[in-house]
Amino acid sequence: GQNIDQPTEMTATEGAIVQINCTYQTSGFNGLFWYQQHAGEAPTFLSYNVLDGLEEKGRFSSFLSRSKGYSYLLLKELQMKDSASYLCAVRGSGGYNKLIFGAGTRLAVHP
Amino acid sequence: EAGVTQFPSHSVIEKGQTVTLRCDPISGHDNLYWYRRVMGKEIKFLLHFVKESKQDESGMPNNRFLAERTGGTYSTLKVQPAELEDSGVYFCASSQIRLASETQYFGPGTRLLVL
Numbered sequence: 001g002q003n004i005d006q007p008t009e010m011t012a013t014e015g016a017i018v019q020i021n022c023t024y025q026t027s028g029f030n031g032l033f034w035y036q037q038h039a040g041e042a043p044t045f046l047s048y049n050v051l052d053g054l055e056e057k058g059r060f061s062s063f064l065s066r067s068k069g070y071s072y073l074l075l076k077e078l079q080m081k082d083s084a085s086y087l088c089a090v091r092g093s094g095g096y097n098k099l100i101f102g103a104g105t106r107l108a109v110h111p
Numbered sequence: 112e113a114g115v116t117q118f119p120s121h122s123v124i125e126k127g128q129t130v131t132l133r134c135d136p137i138s139g140h141d142n143l144y145w146y147r148r149v150m151g152k153e154i155k156f157l158l159h160f161v162k163e164s165k166q167d168e169s170g171m172p173n174n175r176f177l178a179e180r181t182g183g184t185y186s187t188l189k190v191q192p193a194e195l196e197d198s199g200v201y202f203c204a205s206s207q208i209r210l211a212s213e214t215q216y217f218g219p220g221t222r223l224l225v226l
Contacts, residue, residue, distance in 0.1 A: 031212070033215075040219070042114070043217040044217075045216065048214060050212070097144075097159065097213060098159055098167060099154075099215060102153055104153070
C-alpha cells in the first residue's frame with residue numbers, strides 16, 4: 001500500500017525554528033514535494049527533492065533520505081504568516097505524475 | 112501570469128442533483144490534474160489529462176464522475192447524481208512539462224457540499 005505520515009499539529013514561537021517530518025512508504029518514488037496551504041486557499045509549492053540531501057530556499061529548507069523513506073521541512077525565523085498547513089506529497093514512478101499526499105501538518109506560530 | 116482558477120468557489124446542492132466544476136489551468140500547461148479532499152482526510156488524486164487525453168483516471172471513485180477537457184484547455188468535472196459522500200474540496204492543478212521535476216500548481220479549490 002501507499003502511506004505518508006506527518007504529525008497532525010505543531011506549535012512554535014515567532015522567530016524560532018521548526019522541523020516538520022514526513023515518512024513515506026510508496027510503490028515507487030520519483031520525487032517529494034512540500035506545499036504550504038493557508039485556510040481556504042490553494043496549496044502553494046515550497047520545495048522539491050528527488051536526490052538525498054538538503055535543498056535550501058531562503059528561510060525554508062527540505063531534506064530527503066530515500067533509503068529511510070524520510071523527509072523534513074525546516075522553517076527558520078518563523079513569522080506569524082507561516083501559520084498554515086504543510087503538505088508532504090510523493091510522486092510515484094511508472095510514468096504517471098500523480099501526487100500522493102499526507103494528511104498535512106497544521107502549524108501554529110505564536111508571538 | 113494568472114494562476115489556476117476554479118469555478119465555482121462553493122457549491123451547495125441536494126443529493127441526487129448534478130454539479131459541474133470548472134478548472135482553467137495556467138496558460139500553456141498541457142498537464143491538468145483533479146484532486147479531492149474529503150473532510151478530515153488527505154488530498155487524493157482523481158485523474159490526469161495530457162492536453163485533451165485522459166492519461167490516468169485511476170482515482171475516479173465511480174461512474175457518477177465524468178471529467179472532460181475538450182480542446183485541451185479548460186476542464187470540467189461533473190458529478191451526476193451527487194451523493195452525500197461526494198462532499199469535499201475539489202482541487203485542480205496544472206503543470207507544464209511531463210518530467211520528474213515537473214511542479215504542479217494548484218487552484219484554490221471548489222468546496223462542494225451535498226445535503
